[in-house]
Amino acid sequence: MTVLKTENLSIQFGGLMAVANLNLDVKKGELIGLIGPNGAGKTTVFNMLTGVYKPTAGRILVQDRTGQLQDISRLHPYQITALGMARTFQNIRLFKNLTVLDNVRIGNHLNVKYNSVTGIFRLPGYYREQKRIDEECRALLKIFEIEHKSDELAKNLPYGEQRKLEIVRALATKPHILLLDEPAAGMNPQETLELMDLIKYIRERFDLTIILIEHDMKLVMGICERIVVLNYGRTIACGTPAEVAHDPLVIKAYLGKELENGA
Amino acid sequence: MSKKTNTIASALIVALFLILLNLLVWFRVIGEYTSQVLTIAGINAIIALGLNLISGFTGQLALGHAGFMAVGAYTTAALLMKVNLPMALAVLGGALMSALFGFLIGLPTLRLRGDYLAIVTLGFGEIIRVLMINLPELTGGPAGLKGIPTYTTNFAWRPVIPFALVYLALTLVVVLLNNLLNSSHGAAIVSIREDEIAANAMGVNVFYYKLFAFTLSAFIGGLGGALYAPFFGYLSPNMFNFQKSVEFLIIVVLGGMGNLTGTVVAGIGLTYLQEILRFLKDYRLVIYPVILIIVMLFQPSGIMGLFGNKEFSLTRLVSKMLGEKPLGGEESSDKAGEVQ
Amino acid sequence: MAFLQQLCQQTLNGLSLGSIYALLALGYTMVYGVVKLINFAHGDILMVGAFVGYFVLKKWGITPVNLMLSFLPAMLFCMILGVLIEKVCYKPLRNQPRINALITAIGVSFFLENGARVLPFIGPNPRVFPTLPVVNYRLFGINISQVQILIFIVAIGLMLILNYIINHTKTGKAMQAVSFDKGAAALMGINVDRIISFTFALGSSLGAAAGILFASAYPQIEPYMGIMPGMKAFIAAVFGGIGSIPGAMLGGIILGVAETLTKGFLSSQLADAIAFGLLILILVVKPSGLLGKPMGEKV
Numbered sequence: 001m002t003v004l005k006t007e008n009l010s011i012q013f014g015g016l017m018a019v020a021n022l023n024l025d026v027k028k029g030e031l032i033g034l035i036g037p038n039g040a041g042k043t044t045v046f047n048m049l050t051g052v053y054k055p056t057a058g059r060i061l062v063q064d065r066t067g068q069l070q071d072i073s074r075l076h077p078y079q080i081t082a083l084g085m086a087r088t089f090q091n092i093r094l095f096k097n098l099t100v101l102d103n104v105r106i107g108n109h110l111n112v113k114y115n116s117v118t119g120i121f122r123l124p125g126y127y128r129e130q131k132r133i134d135e136e137c138r139a140l141l142k143i144f145e146i147e148h149k150s151d152e153l154a155k156n157l158p159y160g161e162q163r164k165l166e167i168v169r170a171l172a173t174k175p176h177i178l179l180l181d182e183p184a185a186g187m188n189p190q191e192t193l194e195l196m197d198l199i200k201y202i203r204e205r206f207d208l209t210i211i212l213i214e215h216d217m218k219l220v221m222g223i224c225e226r227i228v229v230l231n232y233g234r235t236i237a238c239g240t241p242a243e244v245a246h247d248p249l250v251i252k253a254y255l256g257k258e259l260e261n262g263a
Numbered sequence: 264m265s266k267k268t269n270t271i272a273s274a275l276i277v278a279l280f281l282i283l284l285n286l287l288v289w290f291r292v293i294g295e296y297t298s299q300v301l302t303i304a305g306i307n308a309i310i311a312l313g314l315n316l317i318s319g320f321t322g323q324l325a326l327g328h329a330g331f332m333a334v335g336a337y338t339t340a341a342l343l344m345k346v347n348l349p350m351a352l353a354v355l356g357g358a359l360m361s362a363l364f365g366f367l368i369g370l371p372t373l374r375l376r377g378d379y380l381a382i383v384t385l386g387f388g389e390i391i392r393v394l395m396i397n398l399p400e401l402t403g404g405p406a407g408l409k410g411i412p413t414y415t416t417n418f419a420w421r422p423v424i425p426f427a428l429v430y431l432a433l434t435l436v437v438v439l440l441n442n443l444l445n446s447s448h449g450a451a452i453v454s455i456r457e458d459e460i461a462a463n464a465m466g467v468n469v470f471y472y473k474l475f476a477f478t479l480s481a482f483i484g485g486l487g488g489a490l491y492a493p494f495f496g497y498l499s500p501n502m503f504n505f506q507k508s509v510e511f512l513i514i515v516v517l518g519g520m521g522n523l524t525g526t527v528v529a530g531i532g533l534t535y536l537q538e539i540l541r542f543l544k545d546y547r548l549v550i551y552p553v554i555l556i557i558v559m560l561f562q563p564s565g566i567m568g569l570f571g572n573k574e575f576s577l578t579r580l581v582s583k584m585l586g587e588k589p590l591g592g593e594e595s596s597d598k599a600g601e602v603q
Numbered sequence: 604m605a606f607l608q609q610l611c612q613q614t615l616n617g618l619s620l621g622s623i624y625a626l627l628a629l630g631y632t633m634v635y636g637v638v639k640l641i642n643f644a645h646g647d648i649l650m651v652g653a654f655v656g657y658f659v660l661k662k663w664g665i666t667p668v669n670l671m672l673s674f675l676p677a678m679l680f681c682m683i684l685g686v687l688i689e690k691v692c693y694k695p696l697r698n699q700p701r702i703n704a705l706i707t708a709i710g711v712s713f714f715l716e717n718g719a720r721v722l723p724f725i726g727p728n729p730r731v732f733p734t735l736p737v738v739n740y741r742l743f744g745i746n747i748s749q750v751q752i753l754i755f756i757v758a759i760g761l762m763l764i765l766n767y768i769i770n771h772t773k774t775g776k777a778m779q780a781v782s783f784d785k786g787a788a789a790l791m792g793i794n795v796d797r798i799i800s801f802t803f804a805l806g807s808s809l810g811a812a813a814g815i816l817f818a819s820a821y822p823q824i825e826p827y828m829g830i831m832p833g834m835k836a837f838i839a840a841v842f843g844g845i846g847s848i849p850g851a852m853l854g855g856i857i858l859g860v861a862e863t864l865t866k867g868f869l870s871s872q873l874a875d876a877i878a879f880g881l882l883i884l885i886l887v888v889k890p891s892g893l894l895g896k897p898m899g900e901k902v
Contacts, residue, residue, distance in 0.1 A: 050464060081466035089464075095457035098450070105447055106454045110466040112447040116475065119446030120439050126446070133447060173466050324702050326709070371887045378641050379886055381705060382837060386879035389834075397872055505830070509713060516706060545727070548717035555710030559703050560695055 001028045002061075003209050004049075004085070004177055005069065009058035011048055018044045019233045021058070026177075028063075031203060032211045033224035033241075037253055040230040042213045043090055046179050050087050051077040062177070082110055086175035088166040090182045090213070096155035100146065100165060103154050104137040107172030111136075140168050143205075144198065160191045164198075171206065178202075180212040184219050192216055196223050221245065229253070266578075269585075273577040277434060285427045289419075298422040300538050301531070302494060305429040306487045308530030311514035312436050312523065313483030318512070319520035320444060321476040322456030323373070324381040327388030328484045329507035333395060334361040335488030336498050337402055340411045343493065350414065354489040361485020362478050369477040374470055380477075388508050395500035407499030414493050425494040432490060436483055437523055441574070443479075444523075452476050456521070506548075513551055516558050519565030524575040529566065608744050613867040614860055619751040619820070621859020622758035626813040627836035628843070628851035629765065630806030636782035636846040637802045639701065643708040644688060646833015647715035648807050651684060652677045652814025653824045654725060657732055665733040670819070674757070677815055678808035685807025686800050694796070719826035732822040754816045761812055762852060765805070769848060774801055782846065831875065835862070838882045844895020853893060 004026040011019050019041040026032060034042050047053040049060060051072065061069040064083045072080050086107075095103050114129050141147040144164040149157060154165060163183055170178060183199070184192045196219055203210055214220045220227060221241040229237040229244055231253040237244050244250055288298045314328045339357030342348045348356065364387075372383045395402045402408055414424040443449045452472050454462040463469050492498060514533055518525025540547050558565060564572055627649055634642045655677040663669045692711050696704040719725045738749040769775035780788040781798045789795050817832060818824050839858040843850025858878060865874045885892060 052460065052464075076468075077460075077463040078466045078468045081464060087464055089461065093458050093461040093464075095454050095461065097457060098453065102450050102453075106450050106462065106467065107465045109447060109451050114446075116443065116446070116448040119448045120443045122442055130446070169465065318702065322700070322702060324705050371883055375886055375890050377702065378705065379841075379890075382641065382834075382841075383879075383883065383886070386834065386882065390876050390879055393872065393875060506713075509709060512706065512709065520702075545717070545721045549714065549721055552710040552713035552717065556692055556707055556714065559707040559710065560692070563699065563703055 001063075002026065002069065003028045003063040004211075005061040006049075007059045007061070009045070009048060009060060010056050011044060011053055012056045017233050019048070019230075022230075022235055024228065026209060026211065028209055029203070029207070030209055030226060031199070031224050033220040033227040034211055034213045034230065035215075035217075035220055035227060036230035036236075039232075041233040042230055043181060044233075045230070046087060046181055046213065048073075049080075049179060050085065051075050051080045081173050081175070084175050085177040085179065086170040086173040087179040088163075088170050088181055088183060090185070092162050092166055094154040094162055094165060094169070096153070098154060099151050100141065100154055100157065101134070101137055101150040103165060103169050104140060104172045105133060107169035108133055108137055110173055137172060140171055143202070144168050160187050163187065164195075167198075167202075171202065176207065177209045177211070180210065180214075182213055182215060184214060184216045189218075192219055195219070199223060269578045269581050272581050276577060276581070281427070281430055281434065284430065285423055288423050288426050295422045298426050300535060302422075302426045302429050303491075304531040304534035305426075305433045306491050306494075307511070307514060307534045308527050309429070309433050309436055309490070310484045310487035311511045311518070311526045311530045312433075312440060313480045313487070314511045315515045315518075315520065315523070315526045316440060316452075316483065317477050317480035319515055319522070319526075320449075320456060321452050321473060323377045323473060323477070325384040325477070325480065326381050326505070326508050326512070327384035327386075327391075328480075328511045329503040329505070330384070330388035330391040331361045331365065331481045331484030332488035332491065332507070333391050333498075333500070333503035334364050335485030336492040336503075337395065337408070337488075338485075339489040339492045340408055340498060341401055343412045344410070350412075350493060354486070354493075357489030357492070358482050358486035361488065362482035365478045365481020365484075366474065368481075369474045373473040373477060385505065385508075388503070388505060392500050392503055395503070402498070402500065405500060407497055409497050411492050411496045411498065413496045425490075429490055429494070432486065433527070436486070437527065440483075441523055448472075453521070509555075510551070513555050516555055517565055519567035519572065520563075522565065522567040522572060522574065524573075525565050525567035609867065610864075611743075612745050613863045615745055615747060615751070616867075617860030617863035618856060619754045619859070620863055621839075621856035622754050623813050623816050623820070623855075624832065624836045624839045624859050625852045625855025626758055626761060626809045626816070627832060628839040628855045629762075629848065630810045631837050631840040632843070632845055632848060632851040633778070633782075633802050633806045635840070637778065637785075637799050638693065638697065638704075640693060640704050640708060641837065642693075642806075643705070643833075644711040644715055645806065645810055646829035646831075646836065647712050648681050648685060648810035648829070649814040649817060649832055650719065650824070650826060650829035651715065652681050652811025653732065653818040653828065654719065654814075655680045655811065656815040656818060657730065657824060660733040665735060667735060670735065670753070670815075674812055674815055677811040681807040681811035681814075682804040685803040685810075689800060689803040694799075716826050716830070725826065727826065729823045729825040732818040732824050734819055734822050750819050753819065757812060757816060761809060765809070765848070768805070774798070778802055835878050838878050841882060842885050842892055844892025847892065847894045847896075850892055850894035 002025055004024065006022050006024045009019060009022040010017065022045060034045065036042055044053065048055050055073050058073070059071055060073045062072050062080070062083055062085055064070045070083065072083065095106065112129070112133065114126055117123070118126050138147055138150060141150060144167065146161050146164055149161070154162065157165060163186070167180065167183060184195050187195060199210065200223060202208060212224070224241060227239065227241055227244045228235060229250050236249045236253060237247040287293045293301070310328055310332055314325060317323050317325050335357035338360040339353045342353035342356045343350070368383060368387055372380050396405045414428065415421060444453070451462070451467045454465065454467055455469055455472060459469055514530045515526055517533065518529030537547070543550070562568055627645065630645045630648070631642060634640060634645070656673045659673045659676050660669060663673070688711055692707050693704055696707060720727045735749060739746045769778060777788065777793045777798050778801065780791065780793055781795055785795055835858055836855065839854035840851045841854070842858060843852070843854025858881070861877060861881065862874050865877045
């Protein structure tokens with residue numbers, strides 16, 4: 001069953017075609033890698049999928065909570081998140097001066113069942129609901145083993161844990177599609193291995209479809225079932241890790257022209 | 264269980280404290296002049312709390328809170344004088360009118376980058392002042408509006424009633440704002456200050472919450488003005504100039520942006536200081552901007568930044584004094600006890 | 604006929620007022636371009652410029668030549684003041700939340716205004732700026748005064764020089780680069796700090812010139828005189844598209860004409876309200892302004 005589909009998705013910045021005619025068809029439960037050299041347009045794709053940039057042409061269809069495919073290309077980011085697609089950011093964008101727990105609580109924002117008046121006057125039901133939110137958030141933090149840091153400020157976490165917290169925060173929005181933008185950037189090999197296991201675990205546990213952008217080939221090749229390769233905004237290959245790794249266009253894109261001359 | 268007892272104990276302490284203060288005013292231990300200064304201090308603190316909500320917690324600079332104060336004050340005066348509404352309704356009406364203005368200004372501007380709110384609110388403050396001058400039937404024009412019914416004409420009660428009402432309102436504003444900010448909706452508001460794009464990606468409807476915070480902020484600013492009109496009994500457009508808006512900003516900055524305790528302390532402290540420094544005359548006007556610049560350059564988190572930006576919490580204090588283990592949550596902090 | 608004549612007259616008056624707004628708006632827009640800060644104190648630079656001109660002309664005596672020469676000390680003084688303000692108050696805050704620098708700018712603005720108020724040789728009371736005897740020339744039934752001619756000559760002259768500096772000198776090109784992308788400009792070997800100082804110097808000197816022109820047209824000067832022109836010039840900058848130099852010129856002219864037409868045909872009290880109405884309108888309809896480019900944050 002298709003949960004995310006793009007049709008000729010394109011975006012232009014001035015004269016530059018940053019992404020051209022991207023056609024994706026993502027099935028439920030897939031784990032897809034989006035790779036390509038620097039500046040290939042990977043993050044731009046995420047930004048279009050999540051509504052930060054509006055595409056110049058093409059459509060994005062996403063399965064909403066009722067199971068229908070819905071065109072989201074004109075929606076605001078918060079509406080897309082509400083439909084069930086959440087993301088992390090390449091250059092970590094945590095709420096730095098808030099506690100770890102508050103960061104997750106804000107992710108959980110869409111699932112708050114009381115209104116602001118109840119919040120202001122602490123009307124009946126407030127404490128019960130607040131307790132539920134708290135427990136849910138802490139349970140998520142526990143999966144990523146940062147629960148004991150709940151009350152620390154996000155900016156005081158080490159880099160690797162900040163990346164993890166970004167994932168937790170995205171999970172708190174209760175998505176069924178998760179977009180991870182370089183989740184392993186800045187992590188050492190040991191941490192990257194742990195992260196691979198975690199990503200696989202949360203996919204099973206929360207019934208997720210995951211697309212990830214990553215430079216760490218070991219991670220991409222190790223866990224992705226399908227890989228899409230972008231170069232200069234164009235899709236140059238798409239297939240299983242093995243297929244992609246042997247694709248001449250991909251090798252050329254990554255290693256440049258020297259290979260042709262040298263080999 | 265003990266959390267509940269603590270909250271009740273804290274509420275009792277606050278109530279006793281307020282009653283004690285009023286008794287001091289009643290028996291003139293706190294003289295009439297001082298009590299008046301403290302009443303104005305309380306009003307300033309209320310308006311500054313409103314400003315802190317939008318500027319300190321939501322991160323959007325607003326420069327027209329004297330304008331909201333004016334809307335609240337003049338509306339209340341008009342409701343009292345033309346419609347003969349009871350006092351409580353007139354005050355509420357003033358605050359609501361101000362909230363309406365806030366909503367209407369916020370609607371076109373809050374979609375844009377934060378800087379524009381600063382300049383539009385600045386313009387709003389000035390336009391309101393010009394309007395007040397040009398609507399003499401309603402406002403008395405440049406000469407001012409005299410004869411606004413006061414809270415009481417009874418000599419013995421004169422200083423006590425406004426004092427009691429203002430500090431009751433201040434207590435309510437602090438408690439309710441604190442409740443809001445500790446709720447998930449409050450977290451959403453603060454997330455906008457921290458990172459608008461990330462907040463949006465987390466499902467926070469940024470525009471809605473900005474508008475909500477700004478309207479509430481205008482309501483609180485209007486409430487301050489509404490309380491002021493029947494206390495002072497006289498209004499003039501030039502009381503609500505840009506200078507006044509900046510005074511509220513100085514309170515917020517000095518107390519610490521995004522800290523309620525700091526705003527109350529700085530609001531009452533600065534107003535009181537202003538009275539002491541009267542002999543400096545115009546030189547005071549130079550000291551204020553210097554405070555603003557120095558705080559921003561060297562201590563941008565204000566005085567509360569020196570205490571780790573924590574809010575003062577009476578419940579925490581109570582539980583400590585009862586010898587219990589400190590409770591995890593920062594429940595119901597109440598700062599009415601900050602007077603002097 | 605009389606109506607048409609008055610329309611032309613008011614438009615001419617608007618053009619001269621607009622030229623002053625344009626000079627001031629250039630300072631807002633250039634500074635916003637390089638440091639993304641609304642420099643609230645820029646309107647007060649106009650006031651400082653006017654006072655420097657006042658003292659200079661009091662000493663030298665008012666003649667056409669002296670009036671032209673008085674621009675030099677005023678522009679030089681404000682140039683130094685502008686750079687000083689940037690170095691002391693804004694530079695340390697460059698990497699902090701933008702609201703902090705904005706608040707500091709308000710502080711600086713108040714400091715300049717109230718500082719002038721308490722300075723014994725300025726004080727709160729209005730002073731009369733020395734002016735040349737009024738000479739009106741009649742052209743097709745429209746009056747054009749000597750002051751207006753002066754305003755046009757100075758404003759056009761300064762804008763031409765500015766245009767040369769920005770488009771044809773190395774520093775000007777560096778300014779454009781910094782305005783486009785500070786980080787990349789630094790990587791290209793541009794001394795960003797120096798360019799920012801240069802921008803403040805340039806903007807402040809134009810502000811000072813606007814001050815003398817404004818004082819020549821409205822010869823009452825006092826410490827708060829910069830607030831309203833400053834606000835209108837900012838609106839002009841937003842209207843033209845903040846960050847865009849031709850936009851600031853165009854915006855200034857449009858705002859000046861709109862203001863005099865409002866004063867001439869509607870009501871003088873409404874003029875200020877109209878300026879802000881215009882601001883809200885442009886923010887709703889086209890927030891990037893007439894000639895500005897839409898800006899988005901990089902994610």
